[in-house]
Amino acid sequence: MENYNFTLDTAFHALADPTRRAVINRLVEGDAPVKKLAEPFDMGLPAFLKHLRVLEESGLITTRKCGRVRTCRLQPKRLSDAEAWLSEQRELWQAGADRLAAYVENQMREDDDE
Amino acid sequence: MENYNFTLDTAFHALADPTRRAVINRLVEGDAPVKKLAEPFDMGLPAFLKHLRVLEESGLITTRKCGRVRTCRLQPKRLSDAEAWLSEQRELWQAGADRLAAYVENQMREDDDE
DNA sequence: GCTATAGTTCACCATATGGAAAACTATAAT
DNA sequence: ATTATAGTTTTCCATATGGTGAACTATAGC
Numbered sequence: 029m030e031n032y033n034f035t036l037d038t039a040f041h042a043l044a045d046p047t048r049r050a051v052i053n054r055l056v057e058g059d060a061p062v063k064k065l066a067e068p069f070d071m072g073l074p075a076f077l078k079h080l081r082v083l084e085e086s087g088l089i090t091t092r093k094c095g096r097v098r099t100c101r102l103q104p105k106r107l108s109d110a111e112a113w114l115s116e117q118r119e120l121w122q123a124g125a126d127r128l129a130a131y132v133e134n135q136m137r138e139d140d141d142e
Numbered sequence: 143m144e145n146y147n148f149t150l151d152t153a154f155h156a157l158a159d160p161t162r163r164a165v166i167n168r169l170v171e172g173d174a175p176v177k178k179l180a181e182p183f184d185m186g187l188p189a190f191l192k193h194l195r196v197l198e199e200s201g202l203i204t205t206r207k208c209g210r211v212r213t214c215r216l217q218p219k220r221l222s223d224a225e226a227w228l229s230e231q232r233e234l235w236q237a238g239a240d241r242l243a244a245y246v247e248n249q250m251r252e253d254d255d256e
Numbered sequence: 257g258c259t260a261t262a263g264t265t266c267a268c269c270a271t272a273t274g275g276a277a278a279a280c281t282a283t284a285a286t
Numbered sequence: 287a288t289t290a291t292a293g294t295t296t297t298c299c300a301t302a303t304g305g306t307g308a309a310c311t312a313t314a315g316c
Contacts, residue, residue, distance in 0.1 A: 037158055040157040041155070056235040057238055107232050117170050118225065121216055
């Protein structure tokens, strides 16, 4: 039961917010400073910074401050981690569905033989 | 700015909790009743039911009550939806990275020619 | 040096979340 | 008819979350 995966917890939590997903969707096109990232959103800088901090603590982005401007960069590895968990679950489910289908078909064949 | 995607909001939010991910990870192996699902967890039924409701409202699972037992089933479509968003972001990022690499290489070639 | 800019910190607020305990309902099982 | 089982509802609590406005800091531009 060691399902305590801090990385997935924080990554999925970060992705659960539309503002934060929009930030990611902007950062896939390249690095950007806080000011620029915040522009499209109807909220104060403090609120926006909180979102950035959530993203940073999840590892989905990293930031670097040069002079007075902080630049944000996407960390695609963490996207892949989340994606990997999802695809694994989907594959496990698929395997079960296939097994079930094979079993059902097998039963039908036996019924035919009787 | 129509980044208001209720499906992704609720799906990622549901996936952000280790208990709920463990439930999903159990349901990929097949349907199960509430009691059985709750067994491995150190919490009361009411708390566990809240998690199930979060999963159900997100569309990640569906439930059906027969007699006094409620059976839970995974809805893999929603897993795919979340996975699709992630893979799209990764692909967009990859495209940008490729463009950048091509540009850099091009610049280096120009430098050689001078 | 003055001022505008980019970000940061702080105090505050309403609501959401994850949990507990207790009381209740409906259906099997004997 | 009793009793055990499976789930449900309700009330309550502490903490987390997402936002605000105001005050502050550090750097860039003139």
